[in-house]
Amino acid sequence: MSLIHKTAAELGSMIAAGEVSSAEVAEAHLDRMAEVEPKIRAFLHVDREVTLEQARVVDARLRAGEKLGPLAGVPIAHKDIFSTRDMPTTAASKILEGWRPPYDATVTARLREAGLVILGKTNLDEFAMGSSTENSAFHPTHNPWDLTKVPGGSSGGSSAAVAAYEAPLSTGTDTGGSIRQPAAVTGIVGMKPTYGGSSRYGVIAFASSLDTPGPFARNVLDAALLHEVFSGHDPMDSTSIDAPVPSVVEAAKHPDIAGMRIGVVKEFGGEGYQAGVLARYNEAVQLLESLGAKVVEVSCPSFTVALPAYYLIAPSECSSNLARFDAMRYGLRVGDDGTRSAEEVMALTRAAGFGPEVKRRIMLGTYALSSGYYDAYYGQAQKVRTVISREFEAAYQQVDVLVSPTTPTTAFPIGERTDDPMAMYLADLCTIPTNLAGNAAMSVPCGLADEDGLPVGLQIMAPVLADDRCYRVGAAVEKALESRWGGPLLKEAPSL
Numbered sequence: 001m002s003l004i005h006k007t008a009a010e011l012g013s014m015i016a017a018g019e020v021s022s023a024e025v026a027e028a029h030l031d032r033m034a035e036v037e038p039k040i041r042a043f044l045h046v047d048r049e050v051t052l053e054q055a056r057v058v059d060a061r062l063r064a065g066e067k068l069g070p071l072a073g074v075p076i077a078h079k080d081i082f083s084t085r086d087m088p089t090t091a092a093s094k095i096l097e098g099w100r101p102p103y104d105a106t107v108t109a110r111l112r113e114a115g116l117v118i119l120g121k122t123n124l125d126e127f128a129m130g131s132s133t134e135n136s137a138f139h140p141t142h143n144p145w146d147l148t149k150v151p152g153g154s155s156g157g158s159s160a161a162v163a164a165y166e167a168p169l170s171t172g173t174d175t176g177g178s179i180r181q182p183a184a185v186t187g188i189v190g191m192k193p194t195y196g197g198s199s200r201y202g203v204i205a206f207a208s209s210l211d212t213p214g215p216f217a218r219n220v221l222d223a224a225l226l227h228e229v230f231s232g233h234d235p236m237d238s239t240s241i242d243a244p245v246p247s248v249v250e251a252a253k254h255p256d257i258a259g260m261r262i263g264v265v266k267e268f269g270g271e272g273y274q275a276g277v278l279a280r281y282n283e284a285v286q287l288l289e290s291l292g293a294k295v296v297e298v299s300c301p302s303f304t305v306a307l308p309a310y311y312l313i314a315p316s317e318c319s320s321n322l323a324r325f326d327a328m329r330y331g332l333r334v335g336d337d338g339t340r341s342a343e344e345v346m347a348l349t350r351a352a353g354f355g356p357e358v359k360r361r362i363m364l365g366t367y368a369l370s371s372g373y374y375d376a377y378y379g380q381a382q383k384v385r386t387v388i389s390r391e392f393e394a395a396y397q398q399v400d401v402l403v404s405p406t407t408p409t410t411a412f413p414i415g416e417r418t419d420d421p422m423a424m425y426l427a428d429l430c431t432i433p434t435n436l437a438g439n440a441a442m443s444v445p446c447g448l449a450d451e452d453g454l455p456v457g458l459q460i461m462a463p464v465l466a467d468d469r470c471y472r473v474g475a476a477v478e479k480a481l482e483s484r485w486g487g488p489l490l491k492e493a494p495s496l
């Protein structure tokens with residue numbers, strides 16, 4: 001079997017055993033990228049030489065006897081929202097085009113310490129605002145299952161790269177669903193860790209009380225291995241949790257869910273959900289029951305107002321965070337010809353440098369925070385946020401995890417929702433409550449919808465710092481479905 005078909009865990013052990021070099025593994029993936037990138041367009045920046053040099057350094061470290069952990073030498077695609085000192089970092093925005101950060105994000109630094117090899121920076125919706133990667137200022141990314149469909153978003157470059165076998169692993173950030181939703185619609189595993197469980201330092205900020213880095217992989221164990229590599233306390237992030245990382249690799253290796261209590265969220269389903277999504281989801285719930293879990297229905301009535309609360313809180317934080325793009329400190333500067341004031345240059349630069357969705361969010365957020373409206377909008381949304389957290393807490397008194405479909409529909413056609421922001425926002429209906437509460441949640445593939453043959457994701461939600469439960473249940477579902485299907489959902493690299 002070719003190198004690109006191996007799991008990250010397998011590649012790591014082959015490299016550790018000296019059966020193959022990290023440089024050879026990187027080369028195999030760079031070749032696959034060269035072959036399929038013209039169709040997928042998952043990457044914004046690729047530099048073959050920079051990648052191969054990283055791999056050669058890891059090979060030398062291993063030869064020198066350094067102990068580097070299970071993913072040493074394994075290649076990874078890195079979302080272009082994480083600062084990287086050796087590659088540009090743009091957040092898919094014209095306002096940062098060509099910017100090279102002077103430092104690495106903590107996640108980037110931890111990938112390097114563990115010997116992972118960065119294949120390039122992946123495409124996203126500008127500043128991670130979107131659900132389809134069509135809001136990238138550079139180009140859309142295509143879903144490997146059907147090139148006319150979106151790969152989800154905002155981390156759609158990362159999901160597409162893994163689903164197209166360009167990389168065994170990738171990174172994402174999840175503010176309202178941007179890891180779980182793209183994972184679901186490309187048939188891979190995506191995990192949003194507990195908020196504060198992974199560091200935001202060096203991640204270009206969207207909504208700081210929600211932004212959470214997390215892993216993508218084609219199987220649950222690989223996702224767990226990557227989760228452990230970059231998670232854990234970081235003094236550089238003021239909201240980082242100072243507690244041990246939940247033992248997610250242990251959990252992924254022990255998919256025993258007998259006796260576990262699983263809650264089905266009553267509010268997720270019904271109108272607006274695709275029949276094929278609900279069919280696969282209901283089968284997944286039956287499967288959990290057949291594996292010995294105790295399934296009960298749980299009601300969380302405020303989840304139905306999570307979306308409007310999110311679309312006040314996230315834009316409010318973004319309007320404040322994006323104020324730093326002032327034409328003085330980073331990237332683009334427009335109209336600075338000696339005749340204009342700083343304010344004029346700032347206004348011209350922001351008008352030229354931000355795309356329409358980013359501007360919409362800044363305006364929404366500025367309005368929601370303005371005096372006279374603050375209590376009615378932002379203040380009210382924060383109260384809803386508290387109620388949602390309490391409903392989760394009450395639910396977790398009764399059950400160990402909650403489940404739902406990850407998304408109401410499978411991957412939608414490129415162009416279908418670009419003129420209808422509400423339709424786009426609805427893609428995150430089921431993922432947003434978890435972000436508002438700061439809890440953990442995973443999406444794991446649970447089959448293909450009958451109508452279109454496209455992947456469906458099962459969302460598994462768990463309390464703060466109980467990330468390991470997502471991995472345990474995710475691995476149980478994966479194991480059972482693989483024995484039914486005779487292999488993983490994505491058996492081999494799609495021919496494109």
Ligand code: GLN
Pocket residue numbers: 128129130131153154173174175176177178179206314425428
């Ligand atoms: N789609 C949501 C939004 O546009 C979530 C994005 C994210 O998680 N980064 O805000």
